[in-house]
Amino acid sequence: MLAITTTRLPANSPPKSSNAEYSLVNIASTKNNPPEFNAFNLGDHVGDCADVVAQNRKSLLKYLPNKTKIQWLEQVHGNNVVVLEKHDNTPIVADAAITRHRHIALAIMTADCLPILLSNQNGSEIAAIHAGWRPLAANIIERTISTMHSPADEIFAWLGPCIGPAAFEVGEDVKQVFCQISSKFNAAFQPIARVNDDIEPLKYLANLQLIAELQLSVLGVKSVAELAECTFEHSDKYYSYRRDGKTGRMASVICLN
Template sequence: MATTVLEPAPGLRGVTGSPWAGVRYFSTWRVGGVSRAPRDSLNLGGHVGDDPAAVRENRLRLRRALPAEPLWLEQVHGTDVFEADAVPGGSWRDAGSGARMSAPCADAAVTTLRGRPLAIMTADCLPVVLADEDGAVLGVAHAGWRGLAAGVLENTLGAMRRRAPSARGWRAWIGPGIGPGAFQVGPDVREAFTGPGGDPAWAAFFSAEPDGTHWRADLAGLACARLQRAGVDRVEPCGECTWTRADRYFSHRRDPGSGRQATLAWLTPRPG
């Protein structure tokens, strides 16, 4: 796991992974913003009870690190994939009136347009960045256990394959999320992955608790397994746990009502 700490904009911190031809990507830390506790300080979620003015200022600070306004999604733990190329300009606006619209309701987005940042917000769920080896098509996905079990990563990859049917290979980066030592789940979660429609082999990603009714789940391990089964050649997990790193990340399980960090990715201009 090659996790690199970076400063995407003055005063902001975040992490990224290995160099990736044609792609820039990073996940923000919670520092460098103006939100007050318990959402201090770079909360980027407008749906968690924070002061809207603070969220706007935090997003403005993040915008300095990006080539254009990012596409934010209304995430619902589903599997829908938004075709971001249909969005005119760098933000979500109605093509006819130019008026700002509500965020698209989806848990993933794909684009082939260069310089168009895609955004995923998380606070324990996994943010996943996907692209082909040549950086021709980009996808991002919000993968909590529900969306992961239901196929959000496979749906995202399918949408990307339709855009680049001749791609010579695929790779993915799994950003910060709750780690296997902290993610306690019940039998419904285990059944979603190992029961009908799942794979009994994925029981290896669940460690039984002493009470016999709960497990510790390796969400990133499950994401890796599903991506590899779907044909992604290189999968790089970040390895950072949102629950244990309170200094870096928001965690809904650790702090109910917490803020949200974001993972941003965009395609860079081709050389020459």
């Protein structure tokens, strides 16, 4: 099993990769794009040149096993989970995917949301999840794991970089969505001090990785690794929609090998 996540890298920087089970892959763009896209953008829905995105996606294939095809999703911040028996050239409308077939790589695009990659112990089944707060609130992790053939205690989870707990500001409504599910989620929301308590609405700093960890723990997943880097704060390394608005997308990819 091989899992990689791309990072935002300025053009003219040398590509590099790792053969580690989980690794970061930096790949330089081959053409000069507008500044919001000129660092290996993989999103074809953000206003970038379609030919450049296609070339970037093609470049990513060389880091994957031979004959592998990447299955892209049309992510809609829902909780639909698709099980893939074969590759589809058309992006599938879903926010999570599962496969037990070699040569199909599962890709999750992000620019602040949390990518989650899953594998069972013997490397015969993998999954990828787009875990923004809405999919997390809609139990996309539970829906994915319940659709897998593997017992939860035999699943390994990897949580990728996302907007961090010092930058992800949300309202009371978001906190209540989770805390109505379980009071355990209170720990994932830290209130922000207000200058005027009578006028300013209550805001919180939310921790997406902690929310996911709590959900995985309840489901019985015991092996969880994470890359606790904030996409908002690391402007030299990651795309961030919350920071920049119009921006590209990174990808976290997992496949059997």
